[in-house]
Structure formats: C-alpha cells, structure tokens
Ligand SMILES: Nc1ncnc2c1ncn2[C@@H]1O[C@H](COP(=O)(O)OP(=O)(O)O)[C@@H](O)[C@H]1O
C-alpha cells in the first residue's frame with residue numbers, strides 16, 4: 366500500500382507525498398501551560414440572553430488582524446471573499462439531480478431587520494431559468510461558524526428543552542436517540558473501499574451501494590435547503606498541519622454546530638480565508654427520516670458514509686455523536702494510509718512531559734480521566 370494512499374490511485378484527500386511523522390515531542394515546554402494552540406474562548410458564563418448578547422459583541426472584535434485576501438496574488442475584497450464563501454456553501458448544498466444549489470444568504474433571518482446591509486444572495490446553478498421551482502426561489506439562511514454564545518442563544522430560543530446548566534454547559538435534548546445507532550450505519554462499498562475495509566461476517570461495516578447513498582444524500586440536502594436556516598461549520602481535523610483535513614458540517618440545529626465547534630479544530634480568521642473547498646462534508650438532516658422504501662433502509666435512521674465522495678449523510682437521528690464517530694472513522698481510514706497511528710483514546714500530559722493514553726469503550730471515562738487535573 367502506498368504510504369499516502371495515492372499510489373494505488375484509490376483515495377486521497379490531497380496529493381502531497383508523506384513519509385510519516387517524526388517522533389512526537391513530549392518534553393516540557395518553556396511555558397508548561399502551553400500544550401498546543403487552541404483558540405478556545407472562556408466558557409460561556411451567561412445566564413440570560415442579554416448577557417449572551419454582550420459576549421457576542423465582545424467576540425465580534427477580532428483579536429487577530431485579518432490579512433487582505435488574495436487570489437493568485439490579486440487582492441480580493443472582503444465582499445468578494447464573502448460571496449465566494451457563500452458560493453462554496455451553495456455548491457455543497459446543491460441537488461445532484463437538479464444541479465442547483467440553494468439561494469443562500471448569510472445571517473440569522475430573525476436578525477435581518479436589524480442588519481442595515483444585507484449581503485447579496487448567491488444562487489449556485491447550472492440550469493436555465495425555465496427549470497425554476499419553488500425550492501429554487503426560496504432563500505436559505507446560513508449561520509456560519511457561529512461563536513458559542515451565538516449558538517447558545519440559537520439553542521435556547523429555538524430548540525425546545527435547551528438551557529444553561531450551573532456549570533455553564535448547554536443542556537439540550539437529542540430526541541428519540543440518546544446514543545449512536547450502529548445498526549443503521551452504512552458505508553458505500555465500491556472500488557475505493559472494497560479491498561481496504563473489512564466486509565462480511567463479524568465486520569461492523571454494513572454496506573450500501575452508491576445509488577442508495579445518492580438517494581439519501583438528496584433527501585438530506587433537500588430537507589436542509591427547505592429550512593429557513595442551516596448551520597455551517599468549516600473546521601479542521603488533526604492538530605498536525607501537514608495532515609490536516611478540512612471538514613464542513615451542515616446541520617439543522619445549534620446544538621450540532623456547538624458540538625462540532627468543540628470537537629474539531631477552529632480555524633483562525635486567516636486560515637478561514639484560505640479554506641476553499643472542504644475535504645469532507647457532513648449533511649446532518651437530524652430528525653428528518655430516511656425513506657423505508659429506499660433499498661437497504663431497515664428503520665427511519667440512516668447514517669451513511671461515502672469515502673469516494675468524501676461525504677457523510679445523517680437522517681433520522683439527532684444524536685450528535687454520529688458526526689464525531691463518522692469523522693473518527695474517516696481519520697482511522699485515512700491516517701494509517703499515511704503511516705500514522707490513529708487512536709480512539711483520551712490523552713493527557715504530566716508535569717514532566719510524560720503522556721498517558723486512556724482507552725475504553727464509549728462512556729467509560731476516557732474524557733473525564735484525561736481532563737482530570
Ligand atoms: N471514574 C468514574 N466513576 C464514575 N463515573 C464516571 C467515572 N468516569 C467517568 N464517569 C462518568 O461516565 C460518563 C462518561 O464518561 P466520559 O469521560 O464521557 O467517557 P468516554 O470519554 O470514555 O466516552 C460521564 O457522565 C462521567 O461523568
């Protein structure tokens with residue numbers, strides 16, 4: 366097998382040749398509190414919407430100056446960059462059958478009245494106007510990389526049963542599913558995955574075909590585009606910049622967006638300018654079910670991974686851990702191809718730079734023990 370997964374022509378998220386990482390350095394750093402870069406804001410302490418609003422205002426003043434964006438050495442205005450970003454999101458949400466993306470506009474529809482200058486909507490399309498439909502005419506509002514305070518507000522205002530706990534965490538309801546649905550998780554079996562994945566008796570990988578994946582993808586995309594607003598997170602996986610994967614998560618709920626905000630690496634404003642096309646996209650349609658008449662569907666829930674298309678579709682479950690486990694799966698597939706060992710473990714570092722890894726089944730304390738001071 367090629368070290369970077371390119372040599373066999375089957376799969377790669379980029380075309381750089383890799384020879385594996387050097388040994389991980391765990392010596393004490395100059396400043397022993399610095400483990401790695403993290404832009405984590407201080408935890409949300411607000412108890413009322415007014416307090417949340419004041420946090421949002423502070424957040425809107427960037428601490429890192431934003432460089433003027435360039436495309437091939439040519440300066441791009443902020444307006445142009447925003448337009449390109451919306452075009453990219455519209456393209457992600459494009460129907461594969463109608464070849465159209467929704468008309469997207471940035472920002473909370475409830476806040477439009479307060480916003481003096483509304484950005485021009487972007488309509489990503491290849492088909493002539495005579496194919497116009499009601500869905501083609503409506504706008505989908507994009508809530509892009511919102512801050513935790515903004516997501517708390519969205520959850521508390523619009524997601525029934527959400528509240529802030531005394532520790533500052535957002536408590537919310539994930540609906541009927543309070544854990545993952547492994548029996549409803551499927552992976553597209555095709556030439557990309559035929560030889561690389563474990564199939565058949567004893568394997569946790571349940572197969573589906575490309576066509577069924579596309580039906581479910583279309584169902585999720587149509588549902589998301591039919592909503593007044595969707596949440597979009599553009600983030601990274603992997604702290605090592607050489608092996609970074611750009612992920613885009615499109616979801617219907619603030620709770621999902623907040624969960625992924627916490628789970629993935631947040632790009633700096635500069636990194637976001639160069640984000641471009643994501644390497645992997647999740648379409649999380651949450652509560653919207655799959656169609657039981659669709660081939661392979663044995664319940665109303667379906668979590669589908671297509672490694673060739675670099676996409677994951679979630680229908681009929683609001684349990685946010687599906688997104689995490691889906692991306693874990695992608696990393697466990699990709700990283701060994703680059704000779705990097707991927708682990709599902711908690712990890713912490715002692716005062717002398719010594720490292721402890723915590724393994725265990727889900728819910729057995731990896732996170733708790735590894736964050737214990
Ligand atoms: N040693 C422990 N004793 C009792 N409960 C624990 C212990 N460690 C963790 N828990 C509880 O178990 C739940 C799952 O822990 P968590 O650290 O999230 O597990 P994991 O990361 O392995 O999925 C949490 O509610 C946590 O408070």
Ligand SMILES: C=C(OP(=O)(O)O)C(=O)O
Nearest residue numbers: 544545686690726727728
């Ligand atoms: C809770 C889960 O995983 P973890 O073991 O990472 O906490 C899960 O897979 O849903």
